[in-house]
Amino acid sequence: MESRKERREQKQGKRSKKKIIWTIVILLLVGIISYGVYLYMKLNDTVDTMYTPLESDTEKKEEVQTRLDDKDTVNVLLLGVDERENDVGRSDTMILLSLNPDTEEMLMFNIPRDTRVSIPGHDKDKINHAYAFGGSELAVQTAENFLDTTVHFYARINMEGLKDGVDAIGGVTVNNDQAFSHGGHDFPTGEITLNGEEALIYSRMRKEDPRGDLGRNTRQQQIINQLINEAMSFESFTRVDNILGAVGSNVQTNTDMEEMRQLFLDYRGTREETIQVEIDGTGQRLWSPNVQQELYYYVVSDQEKSRIRNLLEEHMNEE
Known part of the structure; x- marks a missing residue:
């Protein structure tokens, strides 16, 4: 015992x-x-x-807060800007994301950079010139007029900084439907995993693509979509320090801390289903009053503009 x-x-x-x-x-x-x-x-x-608010945010503030509180659809304009020393740059990438938390869907489409539109105060010109003429403020206003909608949030992304963002999350995996070589890198068909430099080159290629700017738009959408998915994943939690460092030095946005919190909590489900839409148009050489010579434009018909606007409106109102 x-x-x-x-x-x-x-x-x-x-x-x-x-x-x-x-x-x-x-x-x-x-x-x-x-x-x-x-x-x-x-x-x-x-x-x-x-945080870089726009002048127009003041008049939108009440509407934006109401939509967030009611969990209504909000629109986000991504501006991919290639800025170099002594050059204000142009928004070579313009992607609209329309986030509907009721249907848990994200409508996503590029506005081709050569699209001929009316730019307030600058007659008709390529939509990517709006940023060169008046920065994010004019780029947002021009996109709103073209789509006949409200852009609730914008994010201006330094495209060179895309490399940092992709590397911060450990790379992105995309499904490439066209084998090509560009910028010293080979991109075979099928599922490929890209680091930051490869993702930037992959998203920029257009001259070797038979679809030109439209093909490049598709690749950019792939990269952005995968960036969103990876950044929201549990695996990226361990890399959050790197992600914040990459984002902070390469992004400007009019979204404040509280709005980010609401978007993260109430709208993250919209990444579950992405609807990618293409804006149809034709390439034409037309007179540019701003540079006093003929330029190549991507011309979108009134019928196509109506189709895109109706599609966007239906998405925003769908429950």
Whole structure:
């Protein structure tokens, strides 16, 4: 039989084990909370760095907040800008994302950069010239007029910084339907995984593509869609530090911290189904009043504009 001393020693041993376990649990909780506080502060700093409101935001503020509170569809315009030293740059990439949390669908389409549109204060010209004429403000206004809709949020992305973003999430995987070589890299058909530099080159190629700008638009949509999916995944949580660093130095947006929180919580389900749409048009050489010579334009008919506008409106109102 066990002696009283042995039983006492066993109880003390059990208490010591419990203390060790509880100490480990408390240390883990403290570590998790501390890391959470650190991430929140870093996220807040990153959002402050990116936050660049537009003048037109003042008149939209009430509508935007109401739509977020009611979980109504919101539109986000992505401007991919290639800015170099002493050059304001042009928005070579314009992608509209329309996020409907009711249907959990994201409508996504490129506006081809050569699309001939009316630019407020600058007559008719290529839509990518709007950014050169008046920055994000005029680019957003021009897109709104072309689509006859409201752009609730915008994000201006430095395309060179796309490399940092893709590398930060560990690369993206896309399904390539056309084998090609470009910029010193080979891109075979099928499923391929791209690092940052490869993703940038893959998304820029258009001259070797028989579909030209439309083919490039499709590749850009692939990259953006995969970036969104990867950034939202659990695996990317371990890379959040790198992601915030890449985003903060390459993105400007009019989305503040609270709006980002609402978008993340209430609209993240829209990434589950992406509807990619192509804007049809024809290539034509027409007179440009801004440069006083003929330029190549992508001309979208009134009928096609009506189709796109109706599609967007139906998506926004669908429940």
